[in-house]
Amino acid sequence: MSEYKKGILYGLLCYTIWGLFPLYWRMLNHVDSFEILAHRMLWSGVFMVALFVGIRGVRLKNHIKQPRQYLMLLLTGGLISFNWGLYIWAINHGYILQSSLGYYINPLVNVLLGGLFLRERLNRAQTVALLFALAGVLYFTIDYGHFPIISLGLAFSFGIYGLLKKKMGLNATPALTVETIWMMPAAVLYLLIAYEGGNSALNTFDWFTWLLLLLAGAVTAIPLLLYGKAAERITLTALGFLQYVSPTGQFLIGILVYKETFTTAHIVCFSMIWTGLIIFSVDMVRRLKK
DSSP, X not given: OOHHHHHHHXXXXXXXXXXXXXXXXXXTTTSOHHHHHHHHHHHXXXXXXXXXXXXXXXXXXXXXXXXXXXXXXXXXXXXXXXXXXXXXXXXXXTOHHHHXXXXXXXXXHHHHHHHHHSOOOOOHHXXXXXXXXXXXXXXXXXXXXXXXXXXXXXXXHXXXXXXXXXXXXXXXXXXXHHHHHHHHHHHHHHHHHHHHTTOSGGGSOOHHHHHHHHTHHHHHHHHXXXXXXHHHHSOHHHHHHHHTHHHHHHHHIIIIISOOOOOHXXXXXXXXXXXXXXXXXXXXXXXXXX
C-alpha cells in the first residue's frame, strides 16, 4: 500500500472514530459529565506518558525547551479539556445535533482565526462561505429562540486550540503528552473528592462502567495519533474533505439512533452551513491546482 493510501486510511479511521463518539459517551450517561471528563483527562495522560516513554524513548526537554512553551501547553490543555467536557455534556444531555453543527462550523472558524491572527487574507469565496455560515447560525438563533452556544463553544474552543498549537510549532506527540500531564492533577483531585463524597461511579462496583472509564484515555488519544499519521502522508485539502466524516456521523447518529428533533430551523441552518462548506472546499481545490 502506498504512503498516500495509508494516509487516507489513517484519516478515515480517525474521523470515523470521532464520528462514533456519541455512541461511546452515551453508554456513560449515568455517570456525571464532569467525572467522565476527569477520567478522560487522567487516563489520556497515563496513555500518552506510557506511549511517549515506551515508543519514543527520549526526554520531553529534547522537544520542548522553553519554559514559555510549557505555560502555553497549560493553556492549550485547558482549552482542549473545556472542549472535551462541553462535548461530553452535550452528548449526554441530548444535544448531539448541536455538537455536530459545531464541528461543521469549525473549518470556517479556522479560516476566520487565520485571517484575524495569522494575517491570512480571506478571498472572495472564503468570505462568502463565512457569510453563509453566519447567516445559518443567526437564522437558527432567531427561530430557535436562543443562541447555539454549544455549537459555537465547541467550534471556537477547538479552533483557538489549533491556532495556538500552530503558532507554537511543536511536535504533536510530546506536546499532547505535556498537555495531558498538566491535566492529571486536577483530574485526580476531582475524582478523590467525588469518591470521598460517595458521588462517584467508582463507589459502586460496575465492571462495565469501570472499563469504559478506563478506556477513555486510549479512546481519546488513538484518533489524535491517527490524525498525526494522516497529516504526514496526505495533503491538507484531502484531510479537510475527510474531516466532514466526523460531524456527519454525529449528525446521523443524533437523528437515526437517538431520534433528536430535526426542525425547520435545523434544516435551514445546516443547509447554509453545508453551502458554505461546499464553496470553501471547491475554492481550496481550485487554489491547490493553481
